[in-house]
Amino acid sequence: MPAADCTGPAEETAGGRLTIDLAALRANYIYLAEAAAPARCAAVVKADAYGIGVARAVPALLAAGCRDFFVAQTSEAAAVRPLLPADVPLYVLNGVDPGGERALSATGAMPVLNSPGQARRWQAFAELETRALPAALQIDSGMSRLGMAPDEARALWEDAAFRRTVPLALVMSHLACADEAGAAANGEQLTRFRAATDGIAGVPLGLANSGGTLLGDAFRFDLVRVGIGLYGGAPNDGGANPMRAVVGLAAKVIQLRTIAAGTRVGYGLTYAADAPTRLATLAVGYADGWPRALGNRGAAFHAGVRLPIVGRVSMDSMIVDVTALAEGALAEGDWIELIGPDRPIDTVAAEAGTIAYELLTNLGSRYRVCVADDA
Numbered sequence: 001m002p003a004a005d006c007t008g009p010a011e012e013t014a015g016g017r018l019t020i021d022l023a024a025l026r027a028n029y030i031y032l033a034e035a036a037a038p039a040r041c042a043a044v045v046k047a048d049a050y051g052i053g054v055a056r057a058v059p060a061l062l063a064a065g066c067r068d069f070f071v072a073q074t075s076e077a078a079a080v081r082p083l084l085p086a087d088v089p090l091y092v093l094n095g096v097d098p099g100g101e102r103a104l105s106a107t108g109a110m111p112v113l114n115s116p117g118q119a120r121r122w123q124a125f126a127e128l129e130t131r132a133l134p135a136a137l138q139i140d141s142g143m144s145r146l147g148m149a150p151d152e153a154r155a156l157w158e159d160a161a162f163r164r165t166v167p168l169a170l171v172m173s174h175l176a177c178a179d180e181a182g183a184a185a186n187g188e189q190l191t192r193f194r195a196a197t198d199g200i201a202g203v204p205l206g207l208a209n210s211g212g213t214l215l216g217d218a219f220r221f222d223l224v225r226v227g228i229g230l231y232g233g234a235p236n237d238g239g240a241n242p243m244r245a246v247v248g249l250a251a252k253v254i255q256l257r258t259i260a261a262g263t264r265v266g267y268g269l270t271y272a273a274d275a276p277t278r279l280a281t282l283a284v285g286y287a288d289g290w291p292r293a294l295g296n297r298g299a300a301f302h303a304g305v306r307l308p309i310v311g312r313v314s315m316d317s318m319i320v321d322v323t324a325l326a327e328g329a330l331a332e333g334d335w336i337e338l339i340g341p342d343r344p345i346d347t348v349a350a351e352a353g354t355i356a357y358e359l360l361t362n363l364g365s366r367y368r369v370c371v372a373d374d375a
């Protein structure tokens with residue numbers, strides 16, 4: 001990896017090395033955009049592009065042809081808007097907070113209006129500014145998280161004064177079970193969204209996230225909003241993951257030792273070797289976002305060999321059993337795979353009792369970060 005592509009601590013002093021493959025990110029965008037066509041494919045870049053960094057992800061997504069973006073919060077819109085051409089729309093999924101109207105509008109982004117109260121405050125702000133301020137409307141089609149009831153949304157778009165002041169750029173909803181292709185809830189939400197938007201003319205509609213985009217034509221409408229699939233996570237449970245891996249993680253070996261049978265390991269001494277065991281201490285811990293839940297159950301990989309995590313994960317380090325490797329195969333300073341071809345993010349997340357979304361968005365700030373781009 002050429003040094004020029006890396007930021008953060010030097011190779012010699014870093015405890016962990018994160019690699020981000022922008023060619024894979026672009027390929028994932030193109031895959032999902034082709035699956036969504038003729039619907040438009042928006043990229044969700046909330047939470048700093050699921051941890052990989054908006055300054056890296058947004059230019060790559062623009063280069064891949066993406067022309068619609070979503071974040072969750074106004075502060076994220078302020079960071080993303082300057083990365084976008086003026087004619088590329090940016091939406092704030094969490095909507096507009098009381099008193100936050102001016103700050104949101106100053107970013108140049110549009111709120112997703114989730115409640116009648118939000119909608120009326122945005123309208124009042126637009127009237128105060130004496131200009132039209134476009135927005136999206138979200139309808140709750142069954143998830144009970146964000147979005148208004150269908151009759152509340154209808155009352156807004158049938159209100160000519162509202163429509164004049166708040167031109168609707170999008171009417172959307174969100175699926176609760178899109179990752180479970182067989183879930184009955186998907187069809188139920190689709191039916192509710194169709195009924196709720198029946199008769200609304202001239203406004204693009206959107207329902208699907210990554211998983212929803214792959215559920216079939218009926219779920220795509222005019223605009224899909226994809227996140228996890230872009231970053232390499234499996235959009236749907238079960239079956240092969242069609243997405244390319246974007247994120248890799250390696251940890252440095254900082255100490256090697258051999259312990260005798262009966263010797264215990266790590267905080268709480270929760271692991272005891274039942275035979276002479278070779279151990280490697282790796283310089284990544286829960287402060288780096290490596291899940292503490294992987295103590296005594298997760299693994300690292302080296303040269304195709306599984307290296308079980310033994311004992312608890314510490315803040316700045318963890319211990320793996322390297323007995324399966326040939327003696328002398330490892331030295332201090334070597335790098336061990338934590339996320340990579342042998343350890344996909346969905347596998348690591350499942351072993352930790354979580355999901356790839358949480359694993360990615362928790363990755364810490366101490367890593368050496370190397371960006372690969374084989375364009």
Ligand SMILES: *Cc1c(COP(=O)(O)O)cnc(C)c1O
Nearest residue numbers: 044174209210211225226227228
């Ligand atoms: C996060 C989010 C998305 C993206 O979902 P993925 O499952 O990551 O594709 C889409 N829509 C909404 C409303 C979201 O909150």
